[in-house]
Amino acid sequence: MNNSYLQLLRPYHILPKNPDLYLEALTHSSYANEENLGKDYQRLEFMGDAVFQIVSADMIFKKYPFMQEGEMTKLRIKLVQEVSLAQLGRHIKINTYMRLGHGEEKSHGRDKDSLIADCVEAFLGAIYIDHGFKVAKKVALSWLNWIFKDLPDLEVNDYKSQLQELIQSDSREPLRYVEIKSLGSDNNKTFYFKVVHNGIELGRGKGKTKKEAEQFAAKEALLKVAK
Structure with missing residues (x-):
């Protein structure tokens, strides 16, 4: 394999100090055994998982x-x-650079979630070993933000929808979310909201955004109803 796998570093403007580390991060044990390399991605995977x-x-x-x-x-x-x-690994195309043994290749190892996820962790581990935590954190945050953005099943619990469904099962009167106050500077403001139904306050919440405060007000209301 030529150094094409180092393209994985380009979006983050990283110049490898030790290119062999990144090649190791892409090497499955099946390939290492066939080629008598003595090293595969498992140790780097351990480090990447920790990061x-x-x-x-x-x-x-x-x-x-x-x-x-x-x-x-x-x-x-x-x-x-x-x-x-x-999913992240497929997005950055890390699976196209994985080094697999013949048996693993034939069994479609390049498409296995477990192997792709392992290589993602190992590659992050290689970045950490090569450049330290600051650079590894930058890459990890970029990847985690992609997961947040593009994998919708990771949304935080929608307490407002849960409360709405619960209330509407017994009443057609809509819920109202009322801002109580906001504290702090424009760059660091905390909002306080309450949720009201039929003139009765059901719960209060606070958050760094109005939506977050409303969600936590709904959560408190749900907890009260559950008691």
Whole structure:
């Protein structure tokens, strides 16, 4: 294989210090065994997984300042689960550069979610080893933002829709979301909302956007109804 696989780095303006690391990140154990290489992507996959975990946790913590720990954990798991990383891998075409043994190639290994996801993690691990955490974080954030944008099943729970369905099962009176106040500067504002039905306040919420505040008001209302 020539150095064409290094095209994967170009969108991030990364010049490899050690090109062999990236080739290792694309090498499945079946290929390594056939070619007696002694190295495959598994160690780099371990490092990439660790980078994804901390960057995704940090991203969620900052993006959703009022989300509870359990929900943050569920969202992080969805973000870096095998199917999400495999979709990302196909998007960046990492599967076209994977080095597979003959048997794995014949069994359509190039299309397997597990192998593609492994290579994505390994490639991120190679970036981390080659350039450190700052550069690896930049790439990881770019990839995670793509997953957020293009995989709609990762949307945060839509509490407003759940509350609407629950209320409309017994009443045709619409819900109203009322802004209570907003605090902070224009660049760092927190909004406070309440949700009202038939003149009765059902719940309150706060968020960095009006939509987020409305969602958390609906969530509080759902929790009250569930009690």
